[in-house]
Amino acid sequence: MKLQKNTLYALYGILDSASRPDEQMPTGEIAKTYGVSPHHLAKVLRALVRAGLVESVRGVGGGYRFTGNARRLTLLEVIELFERVGAGDHGVPARRRGRRAEVERALGTVFAEIDEMSRATLRSISIATMLKLIERQRPA
Template identity: 60%
Template sequence: MKLQVNTTLALYSVLEFAADPQRHIPAAEIADKYGVSPHHLAKVLAELARAGIVESVRGVGGGYRFTANVRRLTLMDVIQLFEDSGAGNRHEAARTPVDQALETVLAEIDQIAKATFSSITIATMLQLVHRQNGGKR
């Protein structure tokens, strides 16, 4: 499963906000850290706000703040906001048995990926990021 750019930005952002849930983090700070346009990121953050994962606070000291539950929100919860979980590139024309077999295998791989993403919470990801960073924040 290949994730779209918006999905990846959403996951980066959610992890940034969840790592320090009391802090209001400006979108520009995250955009700068990940080398993306603040305007592009703002669209992603607006979708996260609509979903109730973050809240937006305007004005001095404003930014975005994590509002979801790190122990309940999964990677799949975020991914579903940005990815089409439909049939994908399935074509309707007559297909060979090889095409059908490959489609079956690829569908199974997608199901495994979805199950894995559904089993990993933001809290688990924060622990993994912490370990990967040598225990530093």
């Protein structure tokens, strides 16, 4: 599964700000940490503000602060602000007949199964769980 750039930037922003919930993170600092365009990141962060997951604090020392509930907010919810997961339509038009329809129907069943697993996995992992996973995988 490959995420779109906007989605990935949103996850960077959410995970970074949620790891330091008492601090305002300037866009430039987050962009520098992850090696991404500050302009592109700023656009994504504004979308997260509109979704109520971060707030923008203006002025000196300002930046973005996480306002969501890290134990409740899931990866799926963040990702689906930007793209659908398992959005593929695996159905076969009713008018289609013959061998092609049979093959497509069977393939659709398999791909729908993969989509369901992807959604279930992303729905089961909260931002707090992700922060723990990052911590656990940090090289000693």
